[in-house]
Amino acid sequence: MYTILILRIFYPISVYKFIKPQQSFLKDAPEGGNETVFLDLAQGTLAHHLCSEKEKTLLIEAFELIYQSVMNVDPDKLSFYGKALLGIDDLRFIEEWLEENYEHFCAQEDIFQLFKCIWPLLLDVCKNELFEKLSPLELVLEASCLWISGASYCEIFNFMSKNKIKYQAGTQPRKVSMDQVVKYTDNTLGYDAMLIVGALADLCNGKYDNADLEEKLKHLQNSLKLGLSESFELWLYSKGYVDREICKQLAKTFISAGVNVDNFQNNVLLENAELVEKELANFPTYFTQVKA
Known part of the structure; x- marks a missing residue:
């Protein structure tokens, strides 16, 4: 060594x-x-x-x-270790944490409870400057939940400003800038934290064969990556509407029109093509080219 x-x-x-x-x-x-x-x-x-x-x-x-x-590494673990884009030391640490917290982990009912349960693990594993320099952490956690819920950058910035979340620049605590909000949500949460949650999902599948928990973790992983919480919004993004604000607005439009977005079919966009076209007229023409 x-x-x-x-x-x-x-x-x-x-x-x-x-x-x-x-x-x-x-x-x-x-x-x-x-x-x-x-x-x-x-x-x-x-x-x-x-x-x-x-x-x-x-x-x-x-x-x-x-x-x-x-x-x-134990050869039996390589099948699920190999899926994660993390180093061996991080994966071993995450696996030990999962073993110690598994029962409590399984008791969490939604992605927000899961995220709050995982938060201490993220702070330990995530090698990211903003995780280390933003404070107080309990309010940073609340701001992170806003991202998962689909709040805009502006809403998250206003929350951080109102609650006096600070960025430690050397010895000076400073106000958080909009640029730091974007970096924190897109990079820290949307990539670094997302990889750790993905590793947890792979470990749950490999060690415990817990499909329900794995599904929740995969949902949380996508929510961290995209800043969207609802399954329909995430599905819209996967269909080519690669802008979170458009996905949120389309979902609102469908709900207002009485479409059941909690139990939708894959042809929902085709069946409501007129509704989609009318809504997309308010956005850049690129999105009108997306094929349902």
């Missing part, structure tokens, strides 16, 4: 970002059991090409250590 320790001392953030994707690739690769193939991959990288001879040796040693860390 000497090589990794040296790298971590001098490049703590970049090394973490380097190790995680390599572990993720290796545990999911069909030839993952072949060390030669993996080390050949290292020698084919741009980094290896640009390195000095000493740095090339360190790079190969780092790849060897990454290979060993993945090969030390």
Whole structure:
């Protein structure tokens, strides 16, 4: 581990970002059991090409250590570890947390309760600057739930401003900017937190075969990614209406017209084409080209 320790001392953030994707690739690769193939991959990288001879040796040693860390995983776990885009250490930590909290976890009834249950885990695992620098955390949690519920960037910004959520810039706590709100929702929640929730879903499926809990977690994962909570809104997004505000407005229009969006059929857009066309007239013409 000497090589990794040296790298971590001098490049703590970049090394973490380097190790995680390599572990993720290796545990999911069909030839993952072949060390030669993996080390050949290292020698084919741009980094290896640009390195000095000493740095090339360190790079190969780092790849060897990454290979060993993945090969030390129980083979029975690789089937669900391999689905997650996280490093081995993170997955082991998440698995231990799940084992300790499983009964309480299963008792959560909706995605908002699930998210609040997962929140301490996110704070422990998520390597994200905004998670570390926004405070107070109990109000940041409420703002995060607003994102999941479908609140707009402006609504979340106003909530943070009204409740005096601050961003720690060095020694100075500062007001949160709109740019930070967008980065927090789109990147911190929409990507980093989403990957952790996805890993939880894969672990639930692999270890416990709990389809109901897995479905809730997948729903929460999509809600974090897109900032939408309702199944119909998420479905609309998947059909090509890739703007959360349009999905929310279309859903409202369907509800106002008496369409049952809680139990809809896949042909609901075709059956209500006139309704869709009328509503989309208020938006950029790109969305009128979406095929139902």
